Amino acid sequence: MSVLLNKDSRVIFQGFTGQHGTFHAEEAIKIGTKVVGGVTPGKGGTQHLGLPVFDTVEEAVRTTGADVSGIFAPPPFAADAIMEAIDAGIKTIVVIADGIPVQDMVRVERYRQGTNSIIIGPNTPGIITPGVGKVGIMPSHIYSPGRIGIVSRSGTLNYEAVAQMSELGLGQSSSIGIGGDPVNGTDFATVLKAFEDDPDTDAVIMIGEIGGPQEVDAARWAKKNMRKPLICYVAGLSAPVGRRMGHAGAIISNESDTATAKIDMMEALGMFVVRNPADIGATVLRAIKS
Amino acid sequence: MNIHEYQTKDLLKHYGVPVPPGRVVHTDAQAATVAEEIGGTRWVVKAQIHSGGRGKAGGVRVCNSIDEVRVIANEIIGTLLVTHQTGAEGRLVRRVLVEQASTIVSEYYIGLIIDRATRRITLVASAEGGVDIEVVAKETPDKIIREVIDPAVGLLDFQCRKVAYNVGLTGALLPQAVKVMKGLYRCMRDNDAIMAEINPLAIVDNDQLLALDAKMTFDDNALYRRPKITELRDFDEEDPKEVEATGHGLNYIALDGDVGCIVNGAGLAMATMDAITLHGGRPANFLDVGGGATPEKVANAFHIVLQDPAVKLILINIFAGINRCDWIATGIIQAMRDQSITMPIIVRLAGTNVEEGRAILSASKFPFIVASNLNDAAAKAVAEVNNIVNKVAPLKKEHS
Numbered sequence: 001m002s003v004l005l006n007k008d009s010r011v012i013f014q015g016f017t018g019q020h021g022t023f024h025a026e027e028a029i030k031i032g033t034k035v036v037g038g039v040t041p042g043k044g045g046t047q048h049l050g051l052p053v054f055d056t057v058e059e060a061v062r063t064t065g066a067d068v069s070g071i072f073a074p075p076p077f078a079a080d081a082i083m084e085a086i087d088a089g090i091k092t093i094v095v096i097a098d099g100i101p102v103q104d105m106v107r108v109e110r111y112r113q114g115t116n117s118i119i120i121g122p123n124t125p126g127i128i129t130p131g132v133g134k135v136g137i138m139p140s141h142i143y144s145p146g147r148i149g150i151v152s153r154s155g156t157l158n159y160e161a162v163a164q165m166s167e168l169g170l171g172q173s174s175s176i177g178i179g180g181d182p183v184n185g186t187d188f189a190t191v192l193k194a195f196e197d198d199p200d201t202d203a204v205i206m207i208g209e210i211g212g213p214q215e216v217d218a219a220r221w222a223k224k225n226m227r228k229p230l231i232c233y234v235a236g237l238s239a240p241v242g243r244r245m246g247h248a249g250a251i252i253s254n255e256s257d258t259a260t261a262k263i264d265m266m267e268a269l270g271m272f273v274v275r276n277p278a279d280i281g282a283t284v285l286r287a288i289k290s
Numbered sequence: 291m292n293i294h295e296y297q298t299k300d301l302l303k304h305y306g307v308p309v310p311p312g313r314v315v316h317t318d319a320q321a322a323t324v325a326e327e328i329g330g331t332r333w334v335v336k337a338q339i340h341s342g343g344r345g346k347a348g349g350v351r352v353c354n355s356i357d358e359v360r361v362i363a364n365e366i367i368g369t370l371l372v373t374h375q376t377g378a379e380g381r382l383v384r385r386v387l388v389e390q391a392s393t394i395v396s397e398y399y400i401g402l403i404i405d406r407a408t409r410r411i412t413l414v415a416s417a418e419g420g421v422d423i424e425v426v427a428k429e430t431p432d433k434i435i436r437e438v439i440d441p442a443v444g445l446l447d448f449q450c451r452k453v454a455y456n457v458g459l460t461g462a463l464l465p466q467a468v469k470v471m472k473g474l475y476r477c478m479r480d481n482d483a484i485m486a487e488i489n490p491l492a493i494v495d496n497d498q499l500l501a502l503d504a505k506m507t508f509d510d511n512a513l514y515r516r517p518k519i520t521e522l523r524d525f526d527e528e529d530p531k532e533v534e535a536t537g538h539g540l541n542y543i544a545l546d547g548d549v550g551c552i553v554n555g556a557g558l559a560m561a562t563m564d565a566i567t568l569h570g571g572r573p574a575n576f577l578d579v580g581g582g583a584t585p586e587k588v589a590n591a592f593h594i595v596l597q598d599p600a601v602k603l604i605l606i607n608i609f610a611g612i613n614r615c616d617w618i619a620t621g622i623i624q625a626m627r628d629q630s631i632t633m634p635i636i637v638r639l640a641g642t643n644v645e646e647g648r649a650i651l652s653a654s655k656f657p658f659i660v661a662s663n664l665n666d667a668a669a670k671a672v673a674e675v676n677n678i679v680n681k682v683a684p685l686k687k688e689h690s
Contacts, residue, residue, distance in 0.1 A: 160558055
């Protein structure tokens with residue numbers, strides 16, 4: 001998908017020389033991602049993985065023309081790293097960290113307003129465009145090039161959906177994790193619009209979970225604006241009220257937060273809904289044949 | 291993380307929010323002494339547990355004499371209070387808050403939430419105080435006033451005045467309301483709370499605003515930079531299994547079924563519970579081992595799940611991304627051996643190093659039930675549980 005990660009994307013990693021940054025930059029390079037360098041404050045001027053290291057994102061952008069950044073800074077430092085990337089004019093900012101204080105993200109979102117930056121995450125496995133590259137922590141070997149777009153809050157459930165699709169011979173145009181936090185940079189509707197506009201995508205699967213209004217808002221947007229089939233699954237049918245189910249954002253605060261309420265509303269809006277998580281692949285196949 | 295009412299009131303007092311004179315005590319004798327010290331003619335004795343609905347459950351009582359304070363405190367301390375949030379087993383009351391009672395003229399609701407749609411802190415208020423705000427929001431949504439706060443400038447005076455005016459706090463009460471709202475906001479912002487509410491905020495006899503009850507929830511992810519808040523944590527109010535899990539870097543939530551679950555990733559863990567439910571089974575827990583799980587972490591997960599006596603078997607569902615199936619399998623074997631597990635174990639492995647993982651399991655002497663995918667795993671787990679239940683059912687009959 002050309003909006004977020006395509007063959008022209010020039011990628012940097014923030015937190016490049018750390019353990020996680022190093023491992024996932026190497027993995028990204030292995031599958032052909034155009035990584036042009038990285039940022040680690042204090043290590044500017046050195047080389048890492050055969051690529052230049054910069055002290056600031058601004059310098060990295062000026063020198064390499066980077067437009068995508070994978071942020072591997074730990075949660076206490078992530079908000080500052082994101083705002084540095086926004087300030088430097090990075091277009092797509094992928095935030096892996098799980099555990100960023102929610103008020104930090106409130107401030108980050110305020111800072112982002114009025115800029116052209118898109119934040120994917122936090123608490124996301126990232127973005128992968130099979131055959132082109134990835135910025136994230138997902139196991140790239142399970143994905144294959146194809147024409148189905150995936151957008152999910154959960155990482156492992158994204159992998160589960162991919163595995164079910166692979167069994168049926170279906171590949172992916174791109175897969176985007178918007179993350180499991182209550183305040184995230186990009187909502188489902190924004191990603192659906194990108195897939196709707198993408199000539200390489202035929203259908204989209206949206207994998208949501210309990211908590212918050214995003215899934216239903218996205219389905220409402222899709223009913224009005226999407227011509228491609230949208231398949232929806234919402235995890236947490238059996239989740240108790242008022243408990244945070246692992247993800248900071250996965251909590252039922254009122255009736256409209258439940259998986260059943262969300263799925264029922266999506267069905268009423270005419271979407272292809274999946275009630276049993278084992279039926280994701282089969283439902284995608286049914287949707288594209290219809 | 292939640293804290294007690296008396297802790298919330300102590301915090302709010304520092305931010306200029308008026309609260310009734312009072313103190314927390316652990317014995318009936320202390321309760322009487324405190325009532326005498328704070329003075330007045332009527333007092334209220336309030337059970338301190340992390341739960342709403344304490345009043346309805348008999349945990350909040352008004353007393354007309356010092357003797358009555360002593361009697362009521364004696365009655366409440368040490369009892370198991372059952373509210374709609376504690377479950378049937380109730381929660382042990384270890385301490386009570388003794389406060390001067392006020393004559394209430396009218397009650398309001400003031401709260402701050404992080405609104406997911408606007409991605410901002412939002413002030414919520416209502417003239418319907420002292421009742422559940424969720425109920426008001428559902429039945430009379432027009433009675434709820436909202437004001438979105440720009441984090442760049444914070445909650446502004448005029449916004450407070452707007453909200454106060456709209457819920458009917460006018461005249462001499464207006465400046466008091468501004469002070470309460472700004473204090474509540476600063477307390478939330480400075481301490482990384484994710485929710486703060488005063489319910490009810492009351493007008494009392496002498497035309498003063500007073501926070502009669504207050505609740506705050508803090509961001510677990512920000513506790514690293516809030517040592518004073520972290521100190522307020524009361525482990526007695528939490529499930530010991532959940533506390534142990536957190537210590538091991540695991541995410542565990544106890545549920546009321548019999549199929550123990552060990553899964554990686556919050557989304558897949560929820561989906562696994564859903565699949566079990568759709569096959570007619572009941573999950574005993576939510577458990578996410580997280581990413582990069584070592585064999586020790588997996589073994590710890592078994593230890594926590596097995597503390598629940600209702601668990602009849604365990605379903606392991608792993609889709610390894612940054613995890614490794616061989617580490618997971620090693621952890622499973624370690625747990626089986628060290629914890630002498632005899633119940634059925636259903637294992638579904640997929641993703642990174644899956645062949646190595648499967649090889650480790652099949653080379654062991656343990657009779658794992660191997661599942662090929664999510665559906666298969668849930669179906670096999672539920673079939674096994676039904677087998678076990680059917681086997682023990684006749685025994686139960688003989689006893690009855």
